[in-house]
Amino acid sequence: MPLITVVDEATGVPSGPEWTMEIFEETVRLDELIRRRTFLEVAESGAQVDPEERTRVALEGFTRNRFVVLVDDRQVTALDEKVRLHAGSRVTFLKLVPLVGG
Numbered sequence: 001m002p003l004i005t006v007v008d009e010a011t012g013v014p015s016g017p018e019w020t021m022e023i024f025e026e027t028v029r030l031d032e033l034i035r036r037r038t039f040l041e042v043a044e045s046g047a048q049v050d051p052e053e054r055t056r057v058a059l060e061g062f063t064r065n066r067f068v069v070l071v072d073d074r075q076v077t078a079l080d081e082k083v084r085l086h087a088g089s090r091v092t093f094l095k096l097v098p099l100v101g102g
Contacts, residue, residue, distance in 0.1 A: 002087035006037050010095040023085050031079040034058050067095045
């Protein structure tokens with residue numbers, strides 16, 4: 001099965017953890033991609049966290065512009081947008097940091 005790379009980043013700081021995810025389809029909606037990434041993070045952390053609640057928080061964060069999602073360096077702007085994935089795709093969750101004094 002094709003593998004994609006998922007990474008967390010924030011401007012001005014080193015990249016966060018990087019995961020590899022298997023994909024089973026060529027296109028997936030952004031909200032579903034966020035859900036899968038959240039479930040993977042919760043599973044790998046071993047924390048006693050409700051993945052459905054974490055997904056809800058993540059989706060809300062996206063709608064409030066707390067982070068953007070880049071797929072192979074292309075920004076995806078809507079949760080219902082279908083994302084094309086292929087073996088080797090890189091999905092970046094880029095946390096947005098407010099400017100000081102702004």
